[in-house]
Amino acid sequence: MNMKTYIESTLTETLSPEHLDVQDESYMHNVPEGAQSHFKVTVVSQAFEGQRLIARHRQVNSVLADALAGPVHALALHTHTPAEWEAKGGQVADSPACRGGSRFNE
Template structure:
């Protein structure tokens, strides 16, 4: 399974995002090449209107369930309404450096 394609399809179908960016950040972690284990997901959707952050994350996690049962170890979720996204200047936070595995001091 190509995780990025799966997530893109699942999120587009359910959330009809006005903006969607899914990045495989596995290379930033102590995992084998091609692991497809760590993803940063930024999704902007009217579907999030009136929902608390935890509800948004639960919704995305439910849509990503198949991938989370397989190769995905971590999803960094950035979920916004279009108004919130505009107020942020169309930018999500950068992912922090990995401190796990062989990258610990």
């Protein structure tokens, strides 16, 4: 299973999101082609109600612990309740350009 599909299915099973968008942003970084190592995850779930941002991120990181221990190097997390998502107009900011270097592009 590819990593994007794994993240989508795992978060769907555990958080029952009203909205989920998983984007593989590995191509934006200095990694080997096909690395599947950098992801932007937007998840809107009632499960986040009453939680602070850090608790939401810890919950997602815990659910995806196996992926984070292996091929996934970075997750850009955008976690919202349904009301917060509606107030934001269903939008998240674009990810910044990679600023790191790598031995893969030397």
